[in-house]
Each structure stands twice: as structure tokens, then as C-alpha cells.
Amino acid sequence: MNEEPNLIITDKFKHLYDDGYRCINYEINKEDHLFTVYLKNFETEEIQTLKCDTEEGIILKNYIDRLLQ
Numbered sequence: 001m002n003e004e005p006n007l008i009i010t011d012k013f014k015h016l017y018d019d020g021y022r023c024i025n026y027e028i029n030k031e032d033h034l035f036t037v038y039l040k041n042f043e044t045e046e047i048q049t050l051k052c053d054t055e056e057g058i059i060l061k062n063y064i065d066r067l068l069q
Helices: 008-018 054-067
Strands: 020-029 036-042 046-053
Touching: 008 020, 008 036, 008 046, 008 054, 020 046, 020 054, 036 054, 046 054
Parallel strands: none
Antiparallel strands: 020 036, 036 046
16 A cells, blocks of 8 residues: 555645745654654745654655665
8 A cells, every 4th residue: 555544634734845945853752752853944944844643644754765875
């Protein structure tokens, strides 16, 4: 199964990516079980942060990693 589930967080990431934002870091906070993605638009120097639970985060991380290949 190569298709990701249609997640709201993935859709938000895709919209930000289309607007020129690129992932500069992501992390999993083991204390609160949140996955955080930091995105930056290098033209405008703006930064956006997306947070989701770790289950959705794993799916989003796999999507981001494929973009970077």
C-alpha cells in the first residue's frame, strides 16, 4: 500500500509546501507524545510549526523523507 491515509496534518503540510515552506526539522517529544514539524519559507523568512500525535507524525515523517530523496 503506497498511498498515505488522507490526514488533515498531511494536507496542511502539503499546502505549506506548495506555498514555499520547507521542512527544517522534525522531532518527537516523548513526554507529551507529540510530533512537531518546523517549516521555513526562505523567501519570506517566516516559520510555521505543525504538531500532531505520534501516530500521524510517523505518516507525515515518511512523507517528508520521501520528498527529500
